[in-house]
Amino acid sequence: MSPFTLYGMPHSLYTGKARSYLIKQHVDFIEMTPGHPRYGKEVLPHIGRWIIPVMVTPDGETVQDGTDIIDWFEERGQTRFSAYPETPRHLITSLIFELFGGEGMVRPAMHYRWNFDEVNKDFLEDQFGLFAMPQVAPEERLEIIRKSTGRMRKAAVMFGVTPETIPAVEEGYEELLAKLDAHFSQHPYLLGGYPTIGDYGLIASLYAHLGRDPYPAQMMKRKAPAVFRWTERMNAHGADMPEFLDHPEELLPEDTIPASLKALLETVASDYLPEIRAYTAFINDWLADNPDLPADAPVGGEKRARAIGTCRFKWKGKEFEAGVMPYRLYLLQRIQDAFDGLPEAGQASVKALLSETGLTDILTLRTTRRVARENNIEVWAA
Known part of the structure; x- marks a missing residue:
């Protein structure tokens, strides 16, 4: 049987929840970036929006959201130890x-990612570009990713991170x-x-x-x-x-x-x-x-x-x-x-x-x- 596929990225907050669970439960899975062409062909038609994490089962079922991915295994009893205590x-x-x-x-x-450019900026630009567009030349994807990370930087304000707070x-x-x-x-x-x-x-x-x-x-x-x-x-x-x-x-x-x-x-x-x-x-x-x-x-x-x-x-x-x-x-x-x-x-x-x-x-x-x-x-x- 083919392994499970987890679409995510190392720097994705919510991917970490699903990935850790799959690792700890010894699930046979491979992780693929949403920059892979298969994401557009296999995932977007089912999900209808660009979002991660998404898991595709060996039978082709598509499951989005870290909690839903965890519960997919829990509900089927496919666990080494349940994530949900009994007491x-x-x-x-x-x-x-x-x-x-x-x-x-x-x-x-959000604050510690986006408000420390003197230390974080080069790393973040590399990681966002590499995993979003692995097939694009580094110089080209750097130019593209700088525009998109600017939007992400502004998103920190939506969570209440401002100079005053x-x-x-x-x-x-x-x-x-x-x-x-x-x-x-x-x-x-x-x-x-x-x-x-x-x-x-x-x-x-x-x-x-x-x-x-x-x-x-x-x-x-x-x-x-x-x-x-x-x-x-x-x-x-x-x-x-x-x-x-x-x-x-x-x-x-x-x-x-x-x-x-x-x-x-x-x-x-x-x-x-x-x-x-x-x-x-x-x-x-x-x-x-x-x-x-x-x-x-x-x-x-x-x-x-x-x-x-x-x-x-x-x-x-x-x-x-x-x-x-x-x-x-x-x-x-x-x-x-x-x-x-x-x-x-x-x-x-x-x-x-x-x-x-x-x-x-x-x-x-x-x-x-x-x-x-x-x-x-x-x-x-x-």
């Missing part, structure tokens, strides 16, 4: 870090990095001896942008070597944890959440809940103004649109304005749906943990309509 606090904690890693950390990921972004990231380093100094993965969906969420920002681009990668190596080791571990075929002597390849016993992980949950509460409150409120107001949206309508009005407006919120004494992307509701709903499906005792245990770490609101910040994923796009549910 209540482990499950909800892991899903929280899936949301936070892929969405809540985009601000520092940069000090808060840097302060917040350095605090987070220190807490991540403290945790990964004690535990090889988020919840013990193998990765869960939370690790796959975190690797998105912490590898492609923050662990691979020159400036933030050097910063990570200097200030958080255990985090850098974790990024290596997340891209290794084996467990890759020899420094943890005789550590079993299993999760922490008895649904344990160690103090270092509780500290990280507190950071999610302080760093990301203000934005969740703001964008759920915006979306509810937007839905009230658009009551006649048909079921299955693309969330942005068309397949290519990801944002429906901007919201404002305060964090670290600064006012931020950021794009409202309903895809984030899809990941937020996964936390809430998992909680709703727990038995009463499990819900009580989770509530106690979230109350202790300031995250209770993550269960109640809901919108009047849900976001679903159908035919590889986000749509408004009925």
Whole structure:
């Protein structure tokens, strides 16, 4: 049987989530750049937009989005170890870090990629050009890519990165990095001896942008070597944890959440809940103004649109304005749906943990309509 094909790029934030999962599950796959002609022939007719990551199965099925790729294997039981823990606090904690890693950390990921040209610029221009247009001569693709990276640079503003907010972004990231380093100094993965969906969420920002681009990668190596080791571990075929002597390849016993992980949950509460409150409120107001949206309508009005407006919120004494992307509701709903499906005792245990770490609101910040994923796009549910 032919292997799976993953269309992505090393510097793509969301490709990192899918790639790490495939590596850790020992899936037989090859990675191809979307600059390959096969992407246009095999993928675009099914997806209808240029986007990565995309997986093509040996049977020709096309699956877009890192979470959907992971769930394709999970739903078929084709896993070495499930990304979804069985115990209540482990499950909800892991899903929280899936949301936070892929969405809540985009601000520092964009800042440290695009605002340090003296260190990053040559590397980024080479990588974007090489993987987008491998068949084009280096000089020609450099000219083309400089125009497109200019547009990407401006996109950082959509995530709230401005000259006024940069000090808060840097302060917040350095605090987070220190807490991540403290945790990964004690535990090889988020919840013990193998990765869960939370690790796959975190690797998105912490590898492609923050662990691979020159400036933030050097910063990570200097200030958080255990985090850098974790990024290596997340891209290794084996467990890759020899420094943890005789550590079993299993999760922490008895649904344990160690103090270092509780500290990280507190950071999610302080760093990301203000934005969740703001964008759920915006979306509810937007839905009230658009009551006649048909079921299955693309969330942005068309397949290519990801944002429906901007919201404002305060964090670290600064006012931020950021794009409202309903895809984030899809990941937020996964936390809430998992909680709703727990038995009463499990819900009580989770509530106690979230109350202790300031995250209770993550269960109640809901919108009047849900976001679903159908035919590889986000749509408004009925």
